[in-house]
Amino acid sequence: MANAFCSRFGVSQPIVLAPMGRVAPPELVAAVSNAGGLGLAPLLTDAPDRMRAQIRRIRALTDKPFGVNLNMDFRDDAQLDVCLEEGVEVISIFWGDPQDFTRRAKSQGAKVIITVGTSAGARRAAALGADAICAQGWEAGGHVEGKVSTMALVPAVVDAVGDVPVIAAGGIADGRGLAAAMALGASAAWIGTRFLAAAEAQTHPVYLERLLAASEDDTAHYDDLYDLVWPNAPHRALKNSTSDLWEAAGRPPLGERPGEGDVLATRPDGVEIPRYASAVAFAGLKGQIEPLPMWAGQGVGLVTKSRPAKEIVREIVDQARRIIDF
Ligand SMILES: Cc1cc2nc3c(=O)[nH]c(=O)nc-3n(C[C@H](O)[C@H](O)[C@H](O)COP(=O)(O)O)c2cc1C
Structure with missing residues (x-):
């Protein structure tokens, strides 16, 4: 396929598995890469040794290109060292100043x-030499850097960066979204929420059930609701009992919130998760799941069943090809 993104990254389908902290295990990353897309592993919370093991596990599951996502608010040079030592093909950089990691x-x-x-x-990223730019619109699930919708952002970014391939993110959950992104000038789609329902994802069953039942109106964008652990990082999540509690109290700041200090769940390693922590509801957590952050984009209304990642990739590409030639 003569597509700027596909030829630059050596993949056959213009689909990127968005990195999704704790819910996208090596099996999901490899499945998307094996299906012809580009799997991105969200390893930003891993210590270097665990990160190395995760990279090796992905490599054991696929001989196709994949990448690792790093977050500049939690930057750790040792993590980048591990990625480079292990020969990871693609580094995805999120949040904060990407300058030295990019170099x-x-x-x-x-x-x-x-x-x-x-x-x-996008202009700054292109000047640094980015090989592609992910334009993340406000509809996106999880942490969201900007306030501009995908529809307005993607063409603006395309116009700003010349030949650098642009990947559209935010609210894309089926082939109609991929075709629309391409019509706006993107050469691929970066998809998160739809893959939360992949069979390989480690989405907690309670979270998955809520996702499959949700409509496009069931998420909200918050500047600072889940700001324990990671402050000053706006996010989009399914509305839930924690957001209801906080809204009913008049959206008070940390220190004055109802239920603050409640321990909601416990991770398999014994770490306790308090209310308002930026800690997604991944499989393996024990406790109250519904009040935890359940990151989701506005495309969630299009996510209605769980299926293997390779079928999701195939379905999105086939549907897009019926609409647009690429
Ligand atoms: C559950 C979840 C976790 C996420 N974690 C990360 C992350 O660790 N790193 C990152 O760069 N983006 C993260 N994101 C944002 C995605 O990369 C992407 O921008 C978003 O999912 C695209 O919008 P969509 O969810 O509407 O497809 C996350 C999104 C979700 C839904």
Whole structure:
């Protein structure tokens, strides 16, 4: 396929598995890469040793390109060292200043994708030498950098960065979304929420059930609801009992919130998760799941069943091809 994104990254389908912290295990990353897309592993919370093991596990499951996502608010040079030592093909950089990580990664031959929420951010990313730019619109699930919708952001970013391939993110959940993104000038779609319902995802069953039942109106964008652990990082999640409690109290700041200090769940390693923590409801948690953050984009209304990742990739591409030639 002569597509700027596919030829630059050596993949056959213009689909990126959005990195999704704790819910996208090596099996999901590899499944998307094996289906011809680009799987991105969300390893930002892993210590370097565990990260190395995760990268090796993905490599054991696929001989296709994949990438690792790093977050500049939690930057750790040792993590980038591990990625480069392990020969990871693609480094995806999210949040904060990507400058030195981009330089280091590119000097070692890795390709870099920088996520942005404005055309000014895209211009800076292109000037740094990004190999592709992820334009993340406001509809997106999880942490969202900008306030501009995908429909307005993607063409603005395309116009700003010349030949650099643009990947559209936010609210894309089926082939109609992929075709629309391409009509706006993107050369691929970066998809998160739809893959939360992949058979390989580690989405807690309570979270999955809520996702499959949700409509496009069941998410909200919050500047600071789940700001324990990661402050100053706006996010989009399914509305739930925690957001109801907080809204009913008049959206008070941390320190004055109802239920603050409640321990809601416990991770398999014994770490306790308090209310308002930026800690997604992944499988393996024990306790109250519904009050935890259940990140989701506005495309959630299109997510109605769980199925293997390779079928999701195939269905999205086939549907897009019936609409647009690529
Ligand atoms: C459950 C979940 C976890 C996420 N975790 C990350 C992450 O660790 N790193 C990152 O760059 N983006 C993360 N995101 C944002 C995605 O990369 C992407 O921008 C978003 O999912 C696209 O919108 P969509 O959910 O409407 O497809 C996450 C999104 C979700 C839904």
